[in-house]
Amino acid sequence: MAAYKRVLLKLSGEALMGDDSYGINRQTIERMVAEVSEVSASGVELAVVIGGGNIFRGIAPGAAGMDRATADYMGMMATVMNALALQDAFRRAGVEARVQSALNIEQVVEPYIRPKAIRYLEEGKIVIFAAGTGNPFFTTDTAAALRGSEIGAEVVLKATKVDGIYTADPNKDPTATRYETISFNEAISKNLEVMDATAFALCRDQKLPIRVFSINKPGALNRAVAGENEGTLVHM
Template identity: 75%
Template structure:
């Protein structure tokens, strides 16, 4: 059997990816299917860390948050990511995966505090580590948290799971002739304003020479193909 191209990965999941066809919240069938994709690569011996967003939870309270102080809204969003992390951990438990949730905010009754050394040890033991609460600071997105945790965990690649199977020259939903980039440089992505990640996350990955792959988590087997080094998604590198 061919060995995986990457031994340790960080998977960035958006909260919206957990909604499935629902308008907000967590769709049970969707989260179970995503976890089965993660389980498949874990069985290959790949060490997996996850950073998860909270947009699906926060969307339900967004009207009430209109006009709210930005820092307060961001802290609410961080709490939403912790809720998603716990739901993801429970889905992993149902499928026989051992995982640990670490939070950048201290909520010790429900999640461990983020400790880099402990997270590294969990990965080496074959456990999935789920990072909640972003960076723990307002004004920073979970994209930036994914780039930061990827550096700290010494992963081989950051994988951004989206609804689209890569980065395109144009919106493939409105332009059927839009072409998928197989490879990009970080500078190209920044200059062309391609919606890969936010600028802070892209710059951090570029400066630390951390490869980034954008792929569709809704495409069956896509995560495994990325991990095996096949032509799946868009690889962004220096």
């Protein structure tokens, strides 16, 4: 039985790449959709905030020296592209999903409207939040913390390529150990990179726990939603 009724899944754009250098790997997105669909079918209300790094990475050399605000708006558009791809993958899997964007692109996706997003969740639909917060200088981590707080999520599930938070970089230090749980204050004092500072502070202030886990680990999402010891739980 799921430990949470409503969750916010933060999915990086890089997670969609699989082994590719950029773009969307079809097998990877289909596997993720299958896992998310299984969680949704169990009765958990699930929203997704998706990044755009996989698409933006493909044009990164051309963005060198670009004005930061302009580059950030380009990144927001990349998240919309990823959200549409994810919605289409859900459609092909027979799952209803709605995309809401912080930028107004009404010919393509719905604008973000909080009451409508909550209604969709209550109806059992998956809601994909695109375009970050709609503002430059804020990351999709901050969007995840903000949207999670707005919709009343019980936890932010941050899906990464690493199965939790470690005492050091496990790829560089073989002696690094994984934290099963850690407090917000301890993570700050140890300068552990959980989310960017704005997002992390918002989750702490709203008492919104974060669970960091590997999206590449089979069954990890199910175990995280069930409240099992998967990845690392950051809490008050």
